Amino acid sequence: MNNKEHFKFSTGVVAYPILFVLIIWIVFWAEVRFGFNFSKYGVYPQTLKGLRGIVLSPFIHGDIQHIYHNTIPLLVLSTSLFYFYRPIAWKVLVFGILLSGFFTWCIGRPSYHIGISGLIYVLVSFTFFKGVFAKHYRLIALSLLVVFLYGSMIWYAIPIEKGISWEGHLSGLITGLLFALFFRKEIAKPKKYVWEQEGYNEDNDPFLKHFDDDGNFIEQLESDESQESSTISYTFKENKK
CATH class of the missing domain: 1.20.1540.10 (Rhomboid-like)
Structure with a gap:
């Protein structure tokens, strides 16, 4: 509209x-x-x-x-x-x-x-x-x-x-x-959520891609791993000096 x-x-x-x-x-x-x-x-x-x-x-x-x-x-x-x-x-x-x-x-x-x-x-x-x-x-x-x-x-x-x-x-x-x-057929229909619509495929849902099968937030885990990796790398360089 x-x-x-x-x-x-x-x-x-x-x-x-x-x-x-x-x-x-x-x-x-x-x-x-x-x-x-x-x-x-x-x-x-x-x-x-x-x-x-x-x-x-x-x-x-x-x-x-x-x-x-x-x-x-x-x-x-x-x-x-x-x-x-x-x-x-x-x-x-x-x-x-x-x-x-x-x-x-x-x-x-x-x-x-x-x-x-x-x-x-x-x-x-x-x-x-x-x-x-x-x-x-x-x-x-x-x-x-x-x-x-x-x-x-x-x-x-x-x-x-x-x-x-x-x-x-x-x-x-x-x-x-x-x-x-x-006027029973003239009903104000509720709006459907994305997952309620026809042709919906959860594999293509950009929101669900951020979660694994257990419901864990993948992006957050990747961020933690990268942060942990950078910390290890920094420590290794410090020890090398």
Whole structure:
């Protein structure tokens, strides 16, 4: 990867998640600044009018605490998504919003469901199951980190607290699992060491040439022998004088 490609990759990994979060905050700022109430544009289950919320609800939040608790994990998880799964990142984000929103529309209570939390649950579920399916130690570590940081979120996918769209959370978890299964072949493959690659011959390995069959460092032994030889030669000359 040359410097131009590396710069493009790096900026994409960070810039897109930040831009996404920034748009959500701008919408919230406009709502507060001009006294709007966008809640009516959320998902309202099983109504034709409520379908518009599938696209609009992720950008709508009830208060500062709601948007704060949603955008922090969104930034972390979406950055991880673009870093490890760049080729399918946009698919996961766009279809994650649409599918989790549609599931919420199908199973939700007759109320307005707003917020980006449905997508967050998509990313949590997708990242965890994808890391397990990949059998890649870095992705498994990422999955365990996700569980450690956001594992308690699983309880909000069941109706334990009023005012929280557990239907949206449950829809996100299901969607993330489905994506992990659907994109199972799109796995971030770990880099192979030299000795793991096809056609590797240890006899031609320049590193192993410095060691004998017993694992001793040949170059060091040769150095010691030459040093010992020079010492003997010097002593012999001294005695000869």
